[in-house]
Amino acid sequence: MTTDELAKKLGGQIICDGGRETAGAYAGDFLSRVMGKAPPGCAWLTVMANVNVAGVAALADIGAVVLCEDVTPDAPLVQKCAENGIALIRTPLSVYGACKLL
Amino acid sequence: MGESIKLFYNVDGHDFVSCGQASEDVKRTLKNIGFPPEVIRRVAIAMYEGEVNMVIHAAGGVAEVEITEDAVRVALKDSGKGIADIEQAMAEGFSTAGEDIRELGFGAGMGLPNMKKYSDEMKIESTVGVGTNVYLTFYI
Ligand SMILES: Nc1ncnc2c1ncn2[C@@H]1O[C@H](COP(=O)(O)OP(=O)(O)O)[C@@H](O)[C@H]1O
Numbered sequence: 681m682t683t684d685e686l687a688k689k690l691g692g693q694i695i696c697d698g699g700r701e702t703a704g705a706y707a708g709d710f711l712s713r714v715m716g717k718a719p720p721g722c723a724w725l726t727v728m729a730n731v732n733v734a735g736v737a738a739l740a741d742i743g744a745v746v747l748c749e750d751v752t753p754d755a756p757l758v759q760k761c762a763e764n765g766i767a768l769i770r771t772p773l774s775v776y777g778a779c780k781l782l
Numbered sequence: 783m784g785e786s787i788k789l790f791y792n793v794d795g796h797d798f799v800s801c802g803q804a805s806e807d808v809k810r811t812l813k814n815i816g817f818p819p820e821v822i823r824r825v826a827i828a829m830y831e832g833e834v835n836m837v838i839h840a841a842g843g844v845a846e847v848e849i850t851e852d853a854v855r856v857a858l859k860d861s862g863k864g865i866a867d868i869e870q871a872m873a874e875g876f877s878t879a880g881e882d883i884r885e886l887g888f889g890a891g892m893g894l895p896n897m898k899k900y901s902d903e904m905k906i907e908s909t910v911g912v913g914t915n916v917y918l919t920f921y922i
Pocket residue numbers: 712831835836839840860862863864865871872876877878879888889890891892893894895914
């Protein structure tokens with residue numbers, strides 16, 4: 681899925697576009713669980729919005745971070761996603777609500 | 783690639799925010815050399831878990847990395863409080879991290895299990911009050 685398609689599906693706003701397509705999704709907030717279970721290239725749905733989210737996404741080859749419940753990303757998170765070609769999308773939906781639509 | 787490449791990092795024990803820099807640098811290096819993405823991902827995740835552990839549980843340490851034609855060897859060494867019961871620490875979900883750390887998304891108790899899962903060989907040496915060394919080996 682392109683970043684546009686993903687954002688449209690989730691009624692979300694694109695904060696930055698990594699320019700990559702994603703396949704599959706994983707939902708969770710504990711960083712180690714994400715690194716253990718999220719498949720490479722997936723979209724990651726979370727309510728965590730600190731810079732470590734981008735660090736983990738970059739190391740684990742995650743294609744897009746979807747911030748649910750309209751959480752506001754820290755500025756360093758936005759910057760690091762942009763630097764690493766990771767899409768960042770923000771949606772008012774809950775994680776469950778977003779999962780249902782994917 | 784004839785000779786091996788050796789990398790050394792100081793991991794700052796006070797910096798929760800930018801921790802992961804050593805793993806990110808190793809990931810970049812392996813990518814430039816042309817290692818398979820699957821191997822790079824395993825190294826990056828396992829090493830990051832080790833870096834995070836040194837920051838949140840041991841006030842920092844050092845990371846030594848050796849890259850050869852067919853393997854990556856990572857040693858994470860700290861002079862922190864040590865691990866009393868390694869078997870218990872290795873159990874999925876076991877964590878002594880406090881609430882402040884868990885709020886940042888760390889402390890799921892899955893770090894050591896992830897290091898085991900993503901490496902081909904893992905060895906832990908730890909002495910309470912002296913420190914912890916973790917050795918990880920990854921084969922192509
Ligand atoms: N380098 C270390 N120094 C001291 N204790 C450690 C170290 N690494 C791990 N531990 C101990 O092992 C436990 C489990 O580690 P881990 O599986 O990474 O989970 P987490 O870091 O989420 O707590 C930690 O909570 C901590 O008590």
